[in-house]
Amino acid sequence: MYVHILGPLRATVDDRPVTLGGRRTQTVLAALALEADWAVSVDGLVEAVWGSCPPASARTQIRICVSTLRRAFALAGAPGTIETHSYGYRLRLGPHDLDAAVFESGMERSRLLAGSGRRAEAVLELRNALALWDGPVLAGQTSRALDPGIRRLEELRIRAIxxxxxxxxxxGRHGDVIGELLALTATYPFREQLHGQLMLALHLAGRTAEALAAYRRVRVTLVEELGIEPGPRLRDLERSILLGECLSA
Incomplete structure (x- = not known):
């Protein structure tokens, strides 16, 4: 079985989609998938489905949701995927059976490649990992109890980028990434690393005035929105550009 959470929740067996049932059943699967190979308590699943105001029948309904998922997985050819533990349930998946796990493995391989000087291969590894994403994590899920796991993966995504x-x-591909960086800095106005990368790419492309203008924009955003100055890395980069120092990534 393969479970997709980097985008809308989906599950497939041999590339055939598995019918996952209604909203509550899908929320249970989402909560289990975010903690794949770890047992999730029944209370945790109850909170994921109903928040702080569960009905009296909540624990019974969770058991029904789990039974629904087990039946669907068994019919699709993946029995035994959900295990019962003393206080909850565990979604048993291999390292290649969850897109988020495959994504994180790709990040780790990229770092090893980059550390050994194989930068082009590291870029390809990250591109393949990022290609697994099909939208926001668990797009369409509204349970606030899932937010910590969702935020963790979303943070990993932007770090991978x-x-x-x-x-x-x-x-030396500074000219190729300027357009992407312009879009990313608009989407993530407080990510100083992205702004620094944009400044460097513009400067290396001979667009020094635009690089300095990019610094002024992020400084205004940080001061007006957060009441802070840019960090030392951005300030040092601006100073180096102003002084005409030789810069490289």
């Missing part, structure tokens, strides 16, 4: 762009710049 930043690491890929850092490698692209180190490979």
């Amino acid at each position: 930043e690491e890929r762009l850092e490698l692209e710049l180190a490979l």
